[in-house]
Amino acid sequence: MLKRISVTAAAAALVVGLTGAAGASVQYQPTARHVSAAPADNLTPGAYHRALDPLVGTWKAVKYNYILGSGGEPIVSRDITVKMRWISKTGGRFLEEKTEGTLGGNRYYRVGILGFSNIDRRYEWTTFDSVTPTAMxxxxxxxxxxxxxxxxxxxxxxxxxxxxxxLGKTIAMRTVITIARDGRHSFDLYFTPPGQSERLVDRVIYTRRVG
Incomplete structure (x- = not known):
């Protein structure tokens, strides 16, 4: 039983989850100062970085993990704390996320880095956690x-x-980050195993800002 939890917990760890399960959020609408294009020099943080500002802070969160669940029902972790801050020593170019709590009865920790590449005009997201032996x-x-x-x-x-x-196969995945103006942000993680349809595997909803 312990072996099963530690193995399947890895999938849960491939997380960032959001939206839907506990009710819909009011999506964040960028203000006028957020809608200009990225700076022409490709180096200065701009509108796309500023659109992430509502994520900054300390949050209580609820995690729904479908890999550890059974019968289509997820296990639910209600003791998750998420802290997000701009890393000042990078000139505010990258947002750091630290998540701590429990997952499947075991202690869980994750650090993630979220940023925007002006030259590629794309968001980039990488996570490292306490149970998965690879960067996501x-x-x-x-x-x-x-x-x-x-x-x-x-x-x-x-x-x-x-x-x-x-085991050893390449799995397509996708994180969907929804930024809500009511502060109820969410992260959804989807997997698409070979020959199968995309499915939700993990959802995290920021339910209450605590600092």
Missing amino acids: TYRGAPVAGTSSVLSIPGTFTDPGVLGPDY
Whole structure:
């Protein structure tokens, strides 16, 4: 039983989850100062970085993990704390996320880095956690304007979280970040195993700002 939890917890760890399960959010609408194009010098943080500002702070969150669940129902972690801040030593170019709590009865920790590449005109997201033996890396498609919903795809090599049939295979994944003006932000993580449809595997909803 312990072996099953530690193996499947890895998939849950491939997280960032959001939207839907506990009710709809009011999406964040960027203000006028957020809608200009990225700076011409390609180096200075601009509108696309500023669109991430509502994520900054300390949040209580609820995590719904479908890999550890059964019968289509997720396990739910209600003791998650998320802290997000701009890293000042990078000139405010990257947002750092630290998540702590429990997952499947075990302690859980994750650090993530979210940024925007002016030259590629895309959002980029990478996470490292306490149970998954690989970095989870996402690179978005070029964007033409700011949005309250960010869809950032990537791939990973399955270390066994989806079962023996997928061990060592490349799995498509996608994180969807929804920024809500009522502060109820969410992160959804989807997997698309070979030959299957995309499915939601993890959802995190920021339910209350605590600082």
